Amino acid sequence: MNDSPGGGPTVTRLSRYTKTEQDEILGTGDDPFGVADTGLTWLPKDEHFGVRLDGRLVAHAGLLRLPITVDGVETEVMGVGGVAVAPGVRGRGLARLVLAAALDHARTQGPRHALLFCRPPLVPLYExxxxxxxxxxxxxxxxxxxVVTMPLRTMVTPLRDDARWPAGPVRLRSLPM
Ligand SMILES: CC(C)(COP(=O)(O)OP(=O)(O)OC[C@H]1O[C@@H](n2cnc3c(N)ncnc32)[C@H](O)[C@@H]1OP(=O)(O)O)[C@@H](O)C(=O)NCCC(=O)NCCS
Structure with a gap:
C-alpha cells in the first residue's frame, strides 16, 4: 500500500520508468496516448512521479528540463510528459495528484514555466x-x-507567481517530450 495516513493515495518518485512500468498503468496497447498518427519521435523523461494503489502502479507523470526559444529569447522550460492513469481508476483525481507533485518539483528547478503537448480533447482537462x-x-x-510544427496542442502553466508567457514564436530546441 502506498496510501497516506489520511487514507488518500500518495505520490512517490520512481527510480525507473520503462515500457514495463508504462504497460503496468496503461496496458500493452500499441498507442495508449493516441498520438501514433503524428509520427513524431519523443524524448524519454528524466524524472518520474507515480502513484501506487495496493502495490500496483496506477498513475505517472514525467518531467525533464528542455531548451526553448520564445520570441527569439533562449530560455528553458520544464517539459511534462507521459501523463497516464490506469483505465480503471480514472476520474478520481489521480492525474491532478501526480501532476501537482511533478510541478512542485518543477518549481525547484529554475525554469519559469512548465509545458506539455496533448491531443485537443484533453485541453479542457488541463485547463x-x-x-x-x-x-x-x-x-x-x-x-x-x-524541424516540424507540432500537430498537437501546446499548453503551459507558470511555475512562479510572476511568470507570464511571452507572445511570439515558440521553438523547442529538442525533440518533444
Ligand atoms: C488524461 C488522463 C491522464 C486523466 O487522468 P484522470 O486521473 O482521469 O484525471 P483526473 O481525475 O485527475 O481529472 C483531472 C481534472 O480534469 C477534470 N476533467 C476531466 N475530464 C474533463 C473534461 N472533459 N473537461 C473538463 N475537465 C475535465 C476532472 O474533473 C478533474 O478536475 P477536478 O479535480 O477539479 O474534478 C487519463 O485519462 C489517461 O491516462 N488517458 C490516457 C493517456 C493520455 O492520453 N494521457 C495524456 C497525455 S497528454
Whole structure:
C-alpha cells in the first residue's frame, strides 16, 4: 500500500520508468496516448512521479528540463510528459495528484514555466488543472535535423507567481517530450 495516513493515495518518485512500468498503468496497447498518427519521435523523461494503489502502479507523470526559444529569447522550460492513469481508476483525481507533485518539483528547478503537448480533447482537462493552450504554432525538432510544427496542442502553466508567457514564436530546441 502506498496510501497516506489520511487514507488518500500518495505520490512517490520512481527510480525507473520503462515500457514495463508504462504497460503496468496503461496496458500493452500499441498507442495508449493516441498520438501514433503524428509520427513524431519523443524524448524519454528524466524524472518520474507515480502513484501506487495496493502495490500496483496506477498513475505517472514525467518531467525533464528542455531548451526553448520564445520570441527569439533562449530560455528553458520544464517539459511534462507521459501523463497516464490506469483505465480503471480514472476520474478520481489521480492525474491532478501526480501532476501537482511533478510541478512542485518543477518549481525547484529554475525554469519559469512548465509545458506539455496533448491531443485537443484533453485541453479542457488541463485547463481545469491550471494550464492554458498557446495560440501560436510551436516548432519542435525531429531526427535528421528536421524541424516540424507540432500537430498537437501546446499548453503551459507558470511555475512562479510572476511568470507570464511571452507572445511570439515558440521553438523547442529538442525533440518533444
Ligand atoms: C488524461 C488522463 C491522464 C486523466 O487522468 P484522470 O486521473 O482521469 O484525471 P483526473 O481525475 O485527475 O481529472 C483531472 C481534472 O480534469 C477534470 N476533467 C476531466 N475530464 C474533463 C473534461 N472533459 N473537461 C473538463 N475537465 C475535465 C476532472 O474533473 C478533474 O478536475 P477536478 O479535480 O477539479 O474534478 C487519463 O485519462 C489517461 O491516462 N488517458 C490516457 C493517456 C493520455 O492520453 N494521457 C495524456 C497525455 S497528454
Amino acid at each position: 481545469r488543472l491550471g494550464w492554458r493552450p498557446l495560440d501560436t504554432d510551436v516548432r519542435v525538432e525531429q531526427p535528421g535535423s528536421r
